Amino acid sequence: VTAEVDGFAQFVEARERALQRTAWLLTGDWALAEDLVQTALARSWPRWERIRRRDNPEIYVRRVMINTWASWSRRRWRGEQTTGAMPDRPVPGDMAAEVTTRVAVRGALGSLSDRQRAVLVLRVFDDLSEAEVAQVLNCAIGTVKSTMSRALARLRDDPRMAALMSQEVR
Amino acid sequence: MESQLRDLLDAAVGDPPRRVTVEGVRRRVARRRKLECVTCAAVAVVLLALGTAVSAGDSSRNSAAGAGREADVPRYYVTEGYKPVVVRSTATGTVTATVPTPKWTTGGCPIAAADHQTFFMACAAKHYALTNYATLRIYRFRVTATGQVTDYSVIPGGAVHGRFWPTSFAASADGSEVAVGLTSLTSTFGQKIVVINTATGSRAFWRSRPVPGRVFLDLVPANLDEMSFTGDGGELVLIGDPQCDRRKSGPSCHITSGDEVIALSPADGGGDVASGRVLLRQSSVMRPSGGSIQSAVISPDGRMMTLLVQRNAAGRRPATESVVQYSTATGAKLRVIYQRRGILASYQYLGSDPSGRYFLLDTGDARGVNGWIDHGRLARLPPAADNLSYEAW
Numbered sequence: 303v304t305a306e307v308d309g310f311a312q313f314v315e316a317r318e319r320a321l322q323r324t325a326w327l328l329t330g331d332w333a334l335a336e337d338l339v340q341t342a343l344a345r346s347w348p349r350w351e352r353i354r355r356r357d358n359p360e361i362y363v364r365r366v367m368i369n370t371w372a373s374w375s376r377r378r379w380r381g382e383q384t385t386g387a388m389p390d391r392p393v394p395g396d397m398a399a400e401v402t403t404r405v406a407v408r409g410a411l412g413s414l415s416d417r418q419r420a421v422l423v424l425r426v427f428d429d430l431s432e433a434e435v436a437q438v439l440n441c442a443i444g445t446v447k448s449t450m451s452r453a454l455a456r457l458r459d460d461p462r463m464a465a466l467m468s469q470e471v472r
Numbered sequence: 473m474e475s476q477l478r479d480l481l482d483a484a485v486g487d488p489p490r491r492v493t494v495e496g497v498r499r500r501v502a503r504r505r506k507l508e509c510v511t512c513a514a515v516a517v518v519l520l521a522l523g524t525a526v527s528a529g530d531s532s533r534n535s536a537a538g539a540g541r542e543a544d545v546p547r548y549y550v551t552e553g554y555k556p557v558v559v560r561s562t563a564t565g566t567v568t569a570t571v572p573t574p575k576w577t578t579g580g581c582p583i584a585a586a587d588h589q590t591f592f593m594a595c596a597a598k599h600y601a602l603t604n605y606a607t608l609r610i611y612r613f614r615v616t617a618t619g620q621v622t623d624y625s626v627i628p629g630g631a632v633h634g635r636f637w638p639t640s641f642a643a644s645a646d647g648s649e650v651a652v653g654l655t656s657l658t659s660t661f662g663q664k665i666v667v668i669n670t671a672t673g674s675r676a677f678w679r680s681r682p683v684p685g686r687v688f689l690d691l692v693p694a695n696l697d698e699m700s701f702t703g704d705g706g707e708l709v710l711i712g713d714p715q716c717d718r719r720k721s722g723p724s725c726h727i728t729s730g731d732e733v734i735a736l737s738p739a740d741g742g743g744d745v746a747s748g749r750v751l752l753r754q755s756s757v758m759r760p761s762g763g764s765i766q767s768a769v770i771s772p773d774g775r776m777m778t779l780l781v782q783r784n785a786a787g788r789r790p791a792t793e794s795v796v797q798y799s800t801a802t803g804a805k806l807r808v809i810y811q812r813r814g815i816l817a818s819y820q821y822l823g824s825d826p827s828g829r830y831f832l833l834d835t836g837d838a839r840g841v842n843g844w845i846d847h848g849r850l851a852r853l854p855p856a857a858d859n860l861s862y863e864a865w
Contacts, residue, residue: 321492332490336488341500384580403480407481426478438684458473463480
């Protein structure tokens with residue numbers, strides 16, 4: 303039992319940052335991203351012994367994450383609770399450029415459908431192969447290709463992304 | 473555009489403000505379980521309130537579901553390859569113990585599992601001084617809950633000498649009988665099967681040899697590797713390859729049916745393999761020229777057989793290998809539990825655990841894999857397929 307838990311702990315230790323970054327691109331919010339990763343890991347933990355026997359446990363965890371996020375997206379009430387204490391604190395330095403990029407990317411990703419967003423993030427950001435993306439999303443490779451193509455076309459037409467990309471080129 | 477987009481996404485994401493820790497995940501799991509308990513309790517109260525009839529029906533369904541729950545995947549398996557015979561953990565593949573094998577062994581040691589703890593092993597040595605003469609010893613050992621080997625001994629009647637070589641091995645689920653397939657060292661045809669009672673050491677022999685005027689069953693060594701007993705040891709199932717012997721079978725002998733899955737009854741005390749009960753003919757599964765039945769494993773209750781079927785490539789259709797289950801009563805195809813395309817190996821192994829639920833599959837060739845069939849996919853196990861001779865769990 304200890305060995306199984308150790309394997310899980312090592313996986314969390316090694317991959318939580320990457321999972322959280324993917325989750326942010328899906329949710330656009332760090333608190334939600336953390337919540338999503340925690341939920342996906344909590345759902346994977348009871349089955350960890352079986353999952354770890356698979357070739358790549360991360361594919362399974364990412365699938366749970368995407369499915370959880372998809373179910374959250376469909377839900378009208380997302381479980382947020384209001385609080386009187388604001389956890390935000392002022393950040394040091396001038397964050398204007400970073401914030402501009404973040405807002406633009408978040409807005410552009412928000413214009414995509416859930417599936418397009420998932421495919422784009424997994425394929426471009428997480429650098430998964432088309433076959434791996436298909437495995438995570440439980441769909442055909444052809445579906446991944448066509449969804450990716452549509453997502454890129456939509457981002458190309460997005461003026462915010464166009465502005466950012468032209469800056470990058472310069 | 474994709475690399476530009478990747479840079480943009482990377483810049484936009486930045487670093488998470490907080491880390492996700494295992495402790496946090498554990499707390500969440502505990503919260504979920506507590507919530508589930510509360511929900512279950514609430515549901516139970518509601519069900520009770522609905523009345524005894526409803527709750528009685530509900531409890532009977534629950535008990536049926538509990539009874540149907542799958543037995544656990546065997547924790548350990550025993551393998552023999554170019555390295556010694558070892559016990560490995562199914563979960564991690566790590567070696568937990570090495571099984572002692574006699575130093576004089578010059579060939580492999582086939583392994584068979586009786587239950588999840590009791591294993592048998594048949595080791596042979598060829599005597600070079602005495603031409604075509606071999607010695608076989610059959611050992612029994614137990615694998616403990618921690619994967620260690622205990623109670624290692626030669627079984628009664630487990631020392632056999634003669635002009636043969638062991639090619640296959642099976643044990644009944646209660647460990648009362650073992651069967652060894654023996655190939656003659658002196659003639660092309662002339663295999664036999666010996667069933668040994670592990671308590672008394674008594675033996676019963678079945679022979680396979682050319683019969684004048686008719687087809688006889690040739691027990692091809694590769695096919696002999698997968699014999700299996702029904703749970704009560706009442707039947708021994710194996711594959712035979714019908715052959716015509718030019719000299720003895722006569723000119724009218726010809727074969728149309730392909731491989732046959734046959735059942736022998738150890739209670740008969742021996743005899744001719746060809747007199748066994750035919751459970752299935754290859755011609756009822758596919759054309760004999762279209763491929764072959766590589767392995768057949770009988771279920772503990774004898775109602776179902778699981779076949780490893782190879783189909784040759786034809787036209788655009790690639791070669792396939794499938795693990796398919798058939799009814800022994802009707803011969804009807806029940807389900808396909810594993811399939812892969814495009815690769816055919818000349819030697820493969822399929823075996824089940826004593827519960828008949830979990831199958832080990834060694835796909836044989838260098839590109840193939842060794843593993844167990846887990847809901848349609850092959851969960852890999854070490855060692856690799858090309859480094860493995862025998863395996864059991």
